[in-house]
Amino acid sequence: MAVNYEYIEGNPDASPLLLLHGTGGSEKDLLPIGRFLAPESPLLSIRGRVVEDGQNRYFKHTADGGFDLDNLQQETDWLFETLNELCQKFDIDYQRFVVVGYSNGANVAARALLTRPDTFHTGVLFHPMALATGDANQDLSDVRLWLSHGDTDPIVSEQNFEILTDDLQQQHADLTIFRHEQSHNLNEAELSSARTWLQSSGRLGRWREEEHK
Numbered sequence: 001m002a003v004n005y006e007y008i009e010g011n012p013d014a015s016p017l018l019l020l021h022g023t024g025g026s027e028k029d030l031l032p033i034g035r036f037l038a039p040e041s042p043l044l045s046i047r048g049r050v051v052e053d054g055q056n057r058y059f060k061h062t063a064d065g066g067f068d069l070d071n072l073q074q075e076t077d078w079l080f081e082t083l084n085e086l087c088q089k090f091d092i093d094y095q096r097f098v099v100v101g102y103s104n105g106a107n108v109a110a111r112a113l114l115t116r117p118d119t120f121h122t123g124v125l126f127h128p129m130a131l132a133t134g135d136a137n138q139d140l141s142d143v144r145l146w147l148s149h150g151d152t153d154p155i156v157s158e159q160n161f162e163i164l165t166d167d168l169q170q171q172h173a174d175l176t177i178f179r180h181e182q183s184h185n186l187n188e189a190e191l192s193s194a195r196t197w198l199q200s201s202g203r204l205g206r207w208r209e210e211e212h213k
Helices: 031-037 069-090 104-115 158-170 188-200 207-211
Strands: 005-008 017-020 043-046 050-052 055-057 098-102 122-126 144-150 174-180
Touching: 005 031, 005 069, 017 031, 017 104, 031 043, 031 098, 031 188, 043 069, 069 104, 098 104, 104 122, 104 158, 122 188, 144 158, 144 188, 158 174, 174 188
Parallel strands: 017 043, 017 098, 098 122, 122 144, 144 174
Antiparallel strands: 005 043, 050 055
């Protein structure tokens, strides 16, 4: 199966952004948001290869509507294999990626952070949710994340969002949380907050090289 992706070159001194779309989205959806968040960064966007009810996703549901965790692991393995291949193709420093995910894309990124050793160090996660509990086993002490939640979100409950943030904090991730009185939608205040945080995070330059000098 062909990989659907978009790559836009940027300043090689700026950290690249990995863009992961929401349910029903495509590799083009978050490109404008990525450019808004980090105007100089290279942008890489990969479309999820699962299609349910005509909508692109990064993993399947079970027959009863729950999350198919076996498929999630398979598709996450595929995503990271694809990411590494594209990094080699475009000479991208994998270790410096900032992951930017919305909804389904944010979910797979958050789950990867909690379960994989070869994951990201910096992330902007719009409306993520916990997909499972009790099995986080990573040291995330070098991970910095910005996360958002809507108070009237019908998809991500307050309880679910707190489970996710608790899991991340228990693994020592540094979290910044933005809340708004809206739903599962993105809004201007949310995007502006994410941009301000990212620009001041210290993670958009060659930060790993600087920290290891």
